[in-house]
């Protein structure tokens with residue numbers, strides 16, 4: 241079965257900015273995948289190309305083995321752009337039934353309202369909705385044609401915790417139908433919690449790709465902190481240490497093999513206030529998107 245999404249060595253330049261720089265990734269059907277990256281990493285540009293909004297300068301983009309434009313035209317893809325007004329002065333039901341009529345095989349309206357948790361709001365005017373409710377209307381518009389893939393550019397960016405939770409409950413309902421979800425986010429926690437797989441993008445390329453557990457392992461960002469008196473440079477050469485920060489008399493060692501690092505510290509008698517902190521996704525993300533040596537290694 242062909243992949244839902246496939247990008248092969250895709251580049252896109254705007255003026256002097258290379259927004260996407262040799263991006264290669266595939267997403268099989270039925271997955272929920274997060275595109276995670278800092279501001280300007282190239283997420284929106286990648287999404288724009290895979291929705292067929294503009295072509296890449298080089299490389300190929302395909303959705304279900306076809307040209308993106310074709311896949312979109314055949315109703316296999318639903319999109320929720322970062323912004324985008326919705327018509328006001330109509331009720332939720334009027335808006336969604338209008339959108340549904342533009343598709344050949346739309347979801348039944350009741351089903352659509354239920355999936356987006358809008359049943360109780362169906363007679364509410366769209367301009368009287370809260371931000372979170374309006375976002376669920378946008379989500380309902382994206383899935384009205386019952387697409388196989390939905391692409392959401394920072395769907396929860398402006399939402400509070402509760403509204404985010406509700407939107408995710410709706411999205412999970414859609415994913416349970418075997419559908420593919422690709423969403424971009426700045427929120428590590430959201431990627432960690434919601435996605436089966438996290439693709440970290442930095443400077444237009446894939447910096448890491450895997451489950452959040454794999455990414456944490458890959459960057460091996462366990463930190464070993466220790467108090468040192470005097471010169472600290474030698475700590476950077478201990479087994480497992482990939483990076484080190486020194487603040488006052490405290491050294492923070494990032495280690496890919498914390499056991500070996502701790503043993504070496506013990507052998508050297510440098511165990512004052514030793515503290516081992518396991519990796520978290522925040523650390524992994526910072527490491528992957530920093531301009532330090534690790535980022536270069538992963539680039």
Ligand SMILES: Nc1ncnc2c1ncn2[C@@H]1O[C@H](COP(=O)(O)OP(=O)(O)OP(=O)(O)O)[C@@H](O)[C@H]1O
Pocket residue numbers: 254255257258259260277278279280281282283284285286
């Ligand atoms: N139409 C455009 N014209 C000029 N530069 C652009 C255009 N679109 C994007 N860029 C630049 O390309 C780079 C990637 O931008 P993009 O919007 O894809 O990143 P992003 O990861 O989606 O960021 P954000 O999280 O802030 O939305 C940025 O440097 C941006 O300024």
